[in-house]
Amino acid sequence: MFEITPYPTFSWSLSRHKTLTSCARKYGYEYYFSHNGWLSYNVEPYHQLVYRLKKLQPMPILFGQIVHRFIEQAINDYLQTGKPPTLEELIHWARGQLNAAFIDSTRHLESWRQKPNKYYMMQEIYYTGKLPTDLVQDYKERIKLVFEHFLRSETFQQITSQRGSLRIGEPEQFRSMKINDIQVFVVMDFHYFNELTDKWVIVDWKTGGESDDDRQQLALYAYYVQQKYRVPLEQIEVYNEYLLTGKRKKYSFTDFDMENILHTFQYSVLEMKKYQADIFSNEPVDLEDFEQTQEKWHCRGCNFRELCAQK
Template sequence: MFEITPYPSFSWSLSRHKTLTSCARKYGYEYYFSHNGWLSYNVEPYHQHVYRLKKLQSMPILFGQIVHHLIEQSINDYLQTGKAPTVAELVNRARGQLNAAFIDSTRHVDLWRHKPNKFYMMQEIYYEGKLNPELVQDYKERMSAVFDNFLNSETFQQITAQKGSLRIGEPEQFRSMKIEGIQVFVVMDFHYYDEIADKWIIIDWKTGGESDDDRQQLALYAYYIQQKYRVSLDQIDVYNEYLLTGKRKKYAFTAFDMDNILHTFQRSVLEMKKYQADIFSNEPVDFEDFEQTTEKWHCKGCNFKELCVQN
């Protein structure tokens, strides 16, 4: 049974670490001051407002979520029916979901304000009042390339060729493990066990360009598989599938990479604990102690920027 608590439970994830690294004030909004903001009673309007802002979705984020969802759906459908979708079918579904997000953001604003976890609000429309036509055209043009590259990717080709010899893990599922007594969340796009090669395969679908963070993210996934299934790193193959370009990149990880991830985790947790007034209840320090970033380029795409202007 879901229990309402005055403060959120403490946990760690790579996205939480990146948020704190970019801006402590954003970290406070995201992980503390939005807590219980989904409740319709017995909660301060301030927390409801912060939670609403937390649920804003920018076009790149929304597009990525829709593509990931359709890929997951396509793989599940293929495994059950043996039938793959066409590019046109996937594009039509994606357009339908983007259109639904646009309609929510422009016509159902009051519904979103009351139930921000049930309705869409696009960040660009919330702050600018409209979508940039060039942005819309850019993502329209990306759709065909992204879905074509997915269907022709080595990963999907292997799924269709070796359906009987692959043990598919649940995609996009929230997974967690304990490291030094702290719950660590890991959200992998896709993974499976190849019985013929005796390998665990991890796939991360990317709808944008390459990033310096990609390797660190995938190293954490490899660490999770290593710990969960008690296998050596030699038995784990890790790939980025860059859907915009069709490029596939393989990563090989060593014990040094695993030590690096643990070191990042340990340093990050120490930094996060500075923002706990009580380490047992996870009560946060005062709002003013969550410092705003001095690197203002972080603010441009931040969901909470209107709050920082007010303060």
């Protein structure tokens, strides 16, 4: 049974860690002051506002979520039916979702204000009232590219050629583990065991460019698989599939990499605890104690910039 609590449960994820390192104020909004903002009663309007802003979706994030959703659906459908989707089907489905997001954002503002978890609101439209023409054109071109590269990817080719030999990992929503009694969320795109090679394979689909953070993210995934299935690192293969370029990159990890990710976790948790007024209830310190970033380029794409402008 779902229980309404005054403060959120403390947990850790790599995205939470990155949010804190980019801006502590954004971290406060995202993980504390939006809490219970989804409720329609017995909650302050301020928390409802913060929650609404948290639900804004910038085009790159929205596009990535939609592509990932239909890739996951395409793989699941293929595993059940043996029939791969066509490029035209994938493009049609994704365009339909993008169009739905545009319609919600331009025609259903009040509905979104009332139920921000039921309607889309594109960040660009919320703040400027429109989508830049060049942005729209860019993502029209990207849709075709990412799905072409997905269908041609080594990962999907392996799925279609070795379907009977693959044991697919559990659905995304169940991926978490405990480290030092702290719930750690691990949002992997896709992983499976290949009976022919006796390897666990982790695949992360990327709809943007390469990032310095990619290796750290995949190291955490490797640690999760190592712990969950009790297998040595030598039995784990890790790949990024960069769908804009069609490039596939393989990563190899050592025990030293696993020590590094645990060190990051431990250091990050200590930093996060500085923003707890009560470590048992996870009550946060005052908003003013969550420092705003001095690197103002972070603010340009932040969902919460409206709140900081009011200060």
